[in-house]
Structures are given as C-alpha cells and as structure tokens.
Amino acid sequence: MEIRKVLRKATAVAASASFIGATLLGAVAQDLSTYPAPFVKDGMFDALIVVGADAQAQDVVGAVDVGASLQFSLKKAATTGGTAEATIDTGWKVQKSGNKLNYGDNVSSVMDSTSLGEEDLPTIFADGKIVESEGDNKNSEKYTQELWFNNKQTSILKYAQDDDDAPKANDYLFIDKNKELYNYTLEFDSNVDYTNTSDTTANDDLKTATIAIQGKVYTITNVQLVSAGGKLDKMTLLSGEAVLWLTQNNPIKKSISGVEHTVEVLDVTEDADACQVKVDDVTAIVDVDETKTINGVQVGITDVRAIHAQLQDVDVCQVSVGASEITIENAKKVKIDDIEVDGSKGWLTSNAVGTWEGIEVTLSPKDLDDNLYLAAGKAFTDPIFNSWKIIFGGISADYEEYSVKLSGDNDATFKFINNDGKTVEIPIYYNESNLAGGKPYTVFLGDGNDIDERIYAAGNKTLQVAAHPGLVRISNCTGTSSVEDCEGMRILATTTGGEAHLFEITDIDTTDNTTDIRDITYGKDYDDVPYTDRKVVAVANSTLDLGSFGNTIVLDINETAKHVGVVKSLAATIETKAGGSIIIDNSQGVNNLSITFREVNRALGTDITDEVTATNTVNVTLDPNSDSELQLFVGGTYLYSSVAAEDSADDHIYVTSAGTKVTSDTENKDSFIVQMPTAEVYGNVFVAPIVAQVSTAASGVSSYTLTKLSVGAAKLDNEISDAGASNLISVGGPCANKVTATVTGTTCANHGIAQGTAMIKAIKQSSGKIALVVAGYDAVDTRRATRVLANYDQYALTGSEVVVTGTSLTDITVKKPAV
Structure with missing residues (x-):
C-alpha cells in the first residue's frame, strides 16, 4: 500500500472537519444539476481538466472519460431554412466537378476513374521516400500513394429498409460485402533494389527499413522470395x-x-x-x-x-x-497481427527479379456479418491500415410538402404550395349516389354534392393537347330556381404563369349584372365585377377582370338557363413553389380522380434539380372500393418503391431518382404525402482520417454542430499557477492533485474522505469561476466518481455535492452527503 494511502487512512477518522461536509472559506455552492454548465456554453468548452503530475493511471483514465463525455456536450443547436450541407473538419468529399452523389449513384461513378492522393488527403496519402543503406544495395526512392474506388456495384446512395441491417427506412450509403470496395497502391518512382540470391540477402537489404504508409511509419521486419533468385513474395511490417x-x-x-x-x-x-x-x-x-x-x-x-x-x-x-503487425503476401489475404482480413488481397508489385515497385491492396469487406447500410453519422473504417474511414453525413435536401388525406369514407383534402408561396387547400368529395344515377363522374373537387359545394375548373380547349394532358374538364353549375343558386360555387384557376388560386363566387346580382368574387387563397375580395348575361348563343362569354390576377377566368353566365359555366380558368398547368407542376385529372375514368406531380415546371422545361427528365412523375388516384369507400392508390415513376417504414408496417415510402419522397399508408389507403425537393438532393459522403468529425445542419429544423475539445484543455496540477483564473474540473484528491488541495482548502493529511467513497463537489471561487472536484479515498474510488460524471445524465446530480460509493465501475451508488 502506498504511504499516502496509509496516511489518509490514519487521518480520516481524526479529521476535525469532514471535507465532504465542509464549508470552505469564501466558497459558494454551485448546483450540480446544471452540469455540464458552466464548463460548456454555446457549444464551446470553457474550463481546464486537471490531474496531478504524479497521479495514478486510474485518475488519468477517469479524466479522459470526463473529457470524452464533454466532447459530446459540445454540440450547439442551430436552425437553418436552407439546404442541409454536411461539413468535415478534415477529409475529402465525394464530389467531382459539380457531379454529386444522387440517389442510385455510387462513389466510383462520381469519382469518374480518378483516385485520391496527397492533394486530397495529405495526412494519409502523402508522397514519401524510402531510404535504406543496409546490405549490398543502397536505396533512396520516392513514392506516391493512391486510393481507388473502381466498383460501381457498391458504395451506393440508397433509400432502403432491411429488417436486420437497416430496420429504419432511411437514407443509407450501401456497401456490398462481396464487392471490391477499394484498391490501394503505393508506387515507387524508381524501383527499390535488393539482392535476390536468397531470403537472407533480400533481408540484408530491406529489413529494418522504414516506410510511411497511410500516415503511419512501418518498419520492415522480414521479407521472403517466391524462390531463390525470384521476386518478392511476402513482407512483414511493424507499426506502433x-x-x-x-x-x-x-x-x-x-x-x-x-x-x-x-x-x-x-x-x-x-x-x-x-x-x-x-x-x-x-x-x-x-x-x-x-x-x-x-x-x-x-x-x-x-x-x-x-x-x-x-x-x-x-x-x-x-x-x-x-504495435501492430501487417503481413502482405502476393495474391493472398492480408494479415493483421497474424489474423487474416477476410476479403482482402495484397501484392508486392514487381516487373523484374531483384526489384520492388510497390504495394497493392484490395478489400471486399467480407469480414462484415452482412451487407452494410451506413446511416447518417456512421462510418466504415478501413480494417487493414486503420488510417481512414468512409463517413456518411446524411443527405442535403430541402423539401416542399404536398398531401392528400382522407377524412371519413367520402372526403379528402389536397394541399399544396403554389409558385408564389401560398398554401392552396382543395377539398375532394366522393358522391356514391351519382354513379347510381348514371352520371359518369363520381369523385369531385369540392366538399359536397350540392352545386354550391363543388369546385369547378376548365382548361382552354386549345390546351387539351399532349403537352398539357388531363386538365380538369369544363364544369357547369345549374341552379334550381335561379342562377343565384350558384352563389358559393368555387373555381380553381391559374394565371398564365401557373399560379394557382381558389376563388368563390359570393354574390350574383342579376339586376346590375355584377358578381362578387373572393380569392380564398390570397384573402382578397373583388366586388361588383361586371358580367354579360348570355341569353343567346351569339352573346360572348364573360371574361372577368380580376385585377392583379388577370383576366384568365371566362364564364358562361345564363340567367334564363340558371346556369354558370366555367369555360376557362386554368390558363396553364399548376406550378409549385419548388418549381414542379401539378395536373388534376378526373376525365380518365368513370369513378376516379387523379393528381399527378411532375418534377418539371408547367412548360416541361426547367426542372427542380439538374437530375430529372420530363417523364419523372408522382401520382395518386382517388378511387372508391367495392364498399363505396374512397381510397388512395400510389402510382408514378420511382427508383425505390414501397419501402416499408420502421414505425408502421402500413406506411410505405417511394423515392424518385431526383429525391422526391412519397409516404403512403398502403394498408388503409388514406394518406399520401409528397416531399418534393426545391433543389438537388445528394448524399454527403467523405473519405477522411479516422479522427475526423462531421457536422451537419438539417434543413429548416433544429440541428447540431460539434466543436472539437480544444488541445491544451487538459493540464497537470503543477501547470496551474492561479486556480481561480479558470473554470476547473480537478480529478483526484489533495494527495494526488495540488489544485484539489488549493480549491478545497484541505491537505493530504486532513481531507476527510471515508474509505471506499468519493465525492463530486462544485465550488464557486472568489473570482466567480467554478471548480468541480472529483476525488476519492484512493484512485479506484476517484475513477468511479469520474464514471458518474461522464454519465451525468444517468444519475441524479443535485445540490453542490454528491457522494459516490460502490464495489466496481458498474456497481455504483450516488447519494447526498450526510448532514
């Protein structure tokens, strides 16, 4: 037992004032419930972690645990309305000349037959030089390192769900365990020469030579030839x-x-x-x-x-x-510490005996239990050299949402955002009795069967061509007693620029031949708009002048026939804020109504991204079933179809190549939600050193960025000249840590910590800075307390002080100090 431990034991009972219960001169309590504040503020670390210069390893390990926990706490909430963009502190993003990783793309296709080297990852694939002067040959040769992703059947951006490997339907970087993931080469500018008489002469030349591979220095410890006088066959290298x-x-x-x-x-x-x-x-x-x-x-x-x-x-x-030992043998699996890496192969390249041209290593990650689905924030680390990783930082996307939802057996609501940013809400109604009456259309725009509950629309006859298929048919309202019965009828209309509005005729004045019209979408009223009573065919239809909306609504108003006919209201196909377009079609069949979303604008020209064509469509059909209940059916062109969601087997997701996502309840058929991107959707994939960190900001929602814990935040006690100058987390008791002794006002001989216990105590110093002391009777007890602090969210840390007891790092009790 250490002398200081004996001393602590001898003095613990005799201590006149318990350290755990002590009231320190000038000290004011700081509540532990606010931890990690004040040491973490606005995503920045504002403290020093202190251990004794002569502290035991247990104290050091405990301080490392606390630091690791605080690193995660250095996250800062941020909100952004723009497209999410993942960034990395060091690394290379899979993106070449504007070619990004879209759905269905693979890393190889984006890189387009190029490799990563010193310019891309200078700390990993830096050019190097091997210098050796042993044996008969003297070598001083430069070399380059390159990493290739050549296989287009792996490293694919997918939207997927797999019960075993990807239980949550989401975006993943898919890595096929049976496909070659990468090819690594180290190539000398000029050959390295060796005497190939025997293994012994080859070792005389090459053994003990050092070479930097992927950022680590390796020492050649042994080489073997294919046979005497032959080429290199096997090489063993050691790193540490x-x-x-x-x-x-x-x-x-x-x-x-x-x-x-x-x-x-x-x-x-x-x-x-x-x-x-x-x-x-x-x-x-x-x-x-x-x-x-x-x-x-x-x-x-x-x-x-x-x-x-x-x-x-x-x-x-x-x-x-x-140390770590790596063995490379021609056309055989690479060995790490004498264990084969399944799916790997290595070569010591050479075109002639007595010369060594370089190293080549390939990997198909067969060591994986199954194919790998990397979710956002996850990484695959190279198992051979353990120097770099592939990180999936999630997708960059900003969506606009449209929806069709049922509310009962006969009613639905269609909601979208027009190209002026206004929400347009259109009710849809199924009239079961209409079919029995021999009328062909049973699914209507509107919220009821009465004429003033319907929504009417029509496209100009010149637009009823292939370029604008399926515009809603000409609609007519006919009153029972007079044309005024049509008051309340609504009209779906667009400007020539495709801006959608929903209007309501609120009043028809047959005396003055005027009508009042309300723009429901924009909350604007147009009063006393004149019309012409079309009593005979020779009288022209009435083109309504609606000010800023324009004069694209043409009505056939016939007071004698008690009739209001919508001759024209859709001057162009509806265009969305995202730049897509919408076609509402109830002319294609007897019982249904169809809504089609296109990823191109009304003129079939500009698309929402640079990755789509005019044929990309998303479609929902509203059709009654045999029980006369309205249902929603998914149609369209998708890259990934009917992917089951995690939280409900009823919900399925459909994704187009451009990134439009549809979520539909395919069991109950009562919900259809479209997320159409407003810009190009792409995956954020990085090849980076294993220490690299990715930060992302999700579009329009709260997200987090992570700040690196500063180098130099850890100090030895003899490096602290003024304990009140900074916030401190002091690990170890006063015997092991002079800073603890200073801030607590105790000594090694008079600390008052009982055997088998530790304490966590927050002390406000006279300078206003906070010192958090984590100290135990011995180093094991201290480490137990640091484990509590590292997992602070799992324990009830309240007040300015808690006592930690236990028998191991898992058997832990936290309680208030005895009064």
Whole structure:
C-alpha cells in the first residue's frame, strides 16, 4: 500500500472537519444539476481538466472519460431554412466537378476513374521516400500513394429498409460485402533494389527499413522470395504509436491510447534475438520481429543491440509500443497481427527479379456479418491500415410538402404550395349516389354534392393537347330556381404563369349584372365585377377582370338557363413553389380522380434539380372500393418503391431518382404525402482520417454542430499557477492533485474522505469561476466518481455535492452527503 494511502487512512477518522461536509472559506455552492454548465456554453468548452503530475493511471483514465463525455456536450443547436450541407473538419468529399452523389449513384461513378492522393488527403496519402543503406544495395526512392474506388456495384446512395441491417427506412450509403470496395497502391518512382540470391540477402537489404504508409511509419521486419533468385513474395511490417530505442534498465513513460504506461527493457538474450520488456508491473520476453501483448499494450521488437561494457551491460532494444503487425503476401489475404482480413488481397508489385515497385491492396469487406447500410453519422473504417474511414453525413435536401388525406369514407383534402408561396387547400368529395344515377363522374373537387359545394375548373380547349394532358374538364353549375343558386360555387384557376388560386363566387346580382368574387387563397375580395348575361348563343362569354390576377377566368353566365359555366380558368398547368407542376385529372375514368406531380415546371422545361427528365412523375388516384369507400392508390415513376417504414408496417415510402419522397399508408389507403425537393438532393459522403468529425445542419429544423475539445484543455496540477483564473474540473484528491488541495482548502493529511467513497463537489471561487472536484479515498474510488460524471445524465446530480460509493465501475451508488 502506498504511504499516502496509509496516511489518509490514519487521518480520516481524526479529521476535525469532514471535507465532504465542509464549508470552505469564501466558497459558494454551485448546483450540480446544471452540469455540464458552466464548463460548456454555446457549444464551446470553457474550463481546464486537471490531474496531478504524479497521479495514478486510474485518475488519468477517469479524466479522459470526463473529457470524452464533454466532447459530446459540445454540440450547439442551430436552425437553418436552407439546404442541409454536411461539413468535415478534415477529409475529402465525394464530389467531382459539380457531379454529386444522387440517389442510385455510387462513389466510383462520381469519382469518374480518378483516385485520391496527397492533394486530397495529405495526412494519409502523402508522397514519401524510402531510404535504406543496409546490405549490398543502397536505396533512396520516392513514392506516391493512391486510393481507388473502381466498383460501381457498391458504395451506393440508397433509400432502403432491411429488417436486420437497416430496420429504419432511411437514407443509407450501401456497401456490398462481396464487392471490391477499394484498391490501394503505393508506387515507387524508381524501383527499390535488393539482392535476390536468397531470403537472407533480400533481408540484408530491406529489413529494418522504414516506410510511411497511410500516415503511419512501418518498419520492415522480414521479407521472403517466391524462390531463390525470384521476386518478392511476402513482407512483414511493424507499426506502433511509438518506435524508439530503449536502453536496459532505463524506464520511460509513454501515453498509449490516452493511458500512460511505464515501459522498460530489463534484459537482452545472450544471442541478441529477444528482449525482456516490462510494461508497468508485467514482464514478458518478446522475440525480434515478433509482437506480444503486455499488460494490455501491444509491444514489438524490431532490432536488438547487445553492448557489453566493462562495468555493466547496456543492451538496447528497438521497441514498437502499441504495435501492430501487417503481413502482405502476393495474391493472398492480408494479415493483421497474424489474423487474416477476410476479403482482402495484397501484392508486392514487381516487373523484374531483384526489384520492388510497390504495394497493392484490395478489400471486399467480407469480414462484415452482412451487407452494410451506413446511416447518417456512421462510418466504415478501413480494417487493414486503420488510417481512414468512409463517413456518411446524411443527405442535403430541402423539401416542399404536398398531401392528400382522407377524412371519413367520402372526403379528402389536397394541399399544396403554389409558385408564389401560398398554401392552396382543395377539398375532394366522393358522391356514391351519382354513379347510381348514371352520371359518369363520381369523385369531385369540392366538399359536397350540392352545386354550391363543388369546385369547378376548365382548361382552354386549345390546351387539351399532349403537352398539357388531363386538365380538369369544363364544369357547369345549374341552379334550381335561379342562377343565384350558384352563389358559393368555387373555381380553381391559374394565371398564365401557373399560379394557382381558389376563388368563390359570393354574390350574383342579376339586376346590375355584377358578381362578387373572393380569392380564398390570397384573402382578397373583388366586388361588383361586371358580367354579360348570355341569353343567346351569339352573346360572348364573360371574361372577368380580376385585377392583379388577370383576366384568365371566362364564364358562361345564363340567367334564363340558371346556369354558370366555367369555360376557362386554368390558363396553364399548376406550378409549385419548388418549381414542379401539378395536373388534376378526373376525365380518365368513370369513378376516379387523379393528381399527378411532375418534377418539371408547367412548360416541361426547367426542372427542380439538374437530375430529372420530363417523364419523372408522382401520382395518386382517388378511387372508391367495392364498399363505396374512397381510397388512395400510389402510382408514378420511382427508383425505390414501397419501402416499408420502421414505425408502421402500413406506411410505405417511394423515392424518385431526383429525391422526391412519397409516404403512403398502403394498408388503409388514406394518406399520401409528397416531399418534393426545391433543389438537388445528394448524399454527403467523405473519405477522411479516422479522427475526423462531421457536422451537419438539417434543413429548416433544429440541428447540431460539434466543436472539437480544444488541445491544451487538459493540464497537470503543477501547470496551474492561479486556480481561480479558470473554470476547473480537478480529478483526484489533495494527495494526488495540488489544485484539489488549493480549491478545497484541505491537505493530504486532513481531507476527510471515508474509505471506499468519493465525492463530486462544485465550488464557486472568489473570482466567480467554478471548480468541480472529483476525488476519492484512493484512485479506484476517484475513477468511479469520474464514471458518474461522464454519465451525468444517468444519475441524479443535485445540490453542490454528491457522494459516490460502490464495489466496481458498474456497481455504483450516488447519494447526498450526510448532514
């Protein structure tokens, strides 16, 4: 047991004032329920995390956990009304010369037979140089690295749902485990020469040479030839987080994966073919060119020097700490630490014996249990060199929504946004009795069967051609007692620019031959609009002058016949705000009405994106079933059809190649929702270093950006000269951390922390800054408390202080301190 632990135990009972319950001079409580405030504000980290310069590894690991948790807290809510655009702090976006990754596209097609290299990812595929002077040949050759995505049958942007691999219907980057994902090449400008008499002569030339591959330095530890006098067949390389020469009995401290370890060479074998290495308190013998895990750290030995001095041996070993061994053998699976990577193949390229031209590696990710569906924010990391990843940052899209929804057996509502940004709402009605009366049209625009409940519309006869198919037929309102019975009738009309309006005739004055008309869509009234009573055929129809709307509505008003006929109201096909167009057609059959959405404008010219054609359509048909209930049926041209939604088996999603999405209840057939993009829809896919982070902002909704936890935010206690100058998270008790002693006013001999416990305490300093102390009776207790703080959302942290007890990192109890 450490002396300081004994001292703490001896003084804990005798402490005159409990630290956990102490009232500190000048200190004011800060409520823990607000954590991670004030250390995180507006997505920025405003504090220092402090550990003792001589702290145990448990304190360090605990501080790392707290920092990792705070990194996630550095998210800042943002709202945007524009197209979502994912960004990355470092990496390359799959996008070439304006060619983006649209639905159905693959990474290979977007890259168009080009590769990634130093210009795209300089930290991973930097040009390099191999220099070696061993053996008979001296080499100093430059090389380039390239990454190719050549297969068009994988890395595809899809909208999909799979019960096992993609249970939620969504956008995914699809990676086929059985298709080649990538091809990596390292190519020397000039050949590297070696003597190929035997494996021994080849090793004399190449062994111990170092080469940087994908941002990591590898040491060649062994090569083999196909046969004596032949080409290279097999090469073993060793990498590590640190490769260094260690002198016998001179320990060093090294941080591996965020945890500090003490590494020491204790001895070298008599034949200088192995080293005895100690990591912390665990010792093992590691052969040259081999690796071994010691106390959780992978250690490799690449070279040994046995130096026998007069007074004592001072042997040295070249040690790779955190090592990983990779073996490349021609046309065979690549091995990582002697384990084959399924679906991989490697080659040591050469055109002539005695020369080495480079390295080639391919991967079909067969190690995956099944095909991979990368959801937004997810990544696939290269399992061979572990230096880069493919990240799917979701899609960039801004949608405009239209809907057709049923409300009962006979009623529906169609809602869309016109090209002026106004919402147009059109009721639809099914008249079951109309069919029995021998009348052909049973599904009407309107909300009832009475003449003043109907919506009337007509296209000019000159527009009833292929360029504008299916415009709503000419409609007539005929009153029972007079033409005034048609008051309340509504007219669906468009300007010549396709701007849709819904009008209502609110009054017909047969004395003055005027009518009052209300523009329901725009909330505007037109009073006393003159008309001509068309008593005989020779009298012209009335063209209504509706001011800013124009004069595109033509009516046949006949007072004698008690008749108002809509001769023309649709001067052009309806155009939406997104730039698409809508055709309402109830002329195609006996019982139905059809609404078609097109991804091109009214003139069949400009489209909503640069990826569609005039043939792309989305369609819903309103048709009664055998039980005389109105139902909705999906039609159209889709890239992905009838994809089941996660939350309801009734809902299915349909997606066009341009990104229009339709969600329809295909079981109850009562809902049809269209999301039509206002701009090009594309996937945000990145090839990036494994440490890269993606930030996205969803269109028109709250989203988050993530700020990197600042380098330098972690400090040792002896680096803090003024504890009140910053907000602090101080990990470790006063024996291990001088900052804890300062802010709490305690000492190692007088801390008051009971055995088996730890505390989390927030203290407001006289400067106004907050010090959060995480301290335990010993390092294990401290780490348990840091685990609570890292998972703060899982525990009831209230007041200025809590006590943490437990027997492990999973058996944890948090409670208020005893009064």
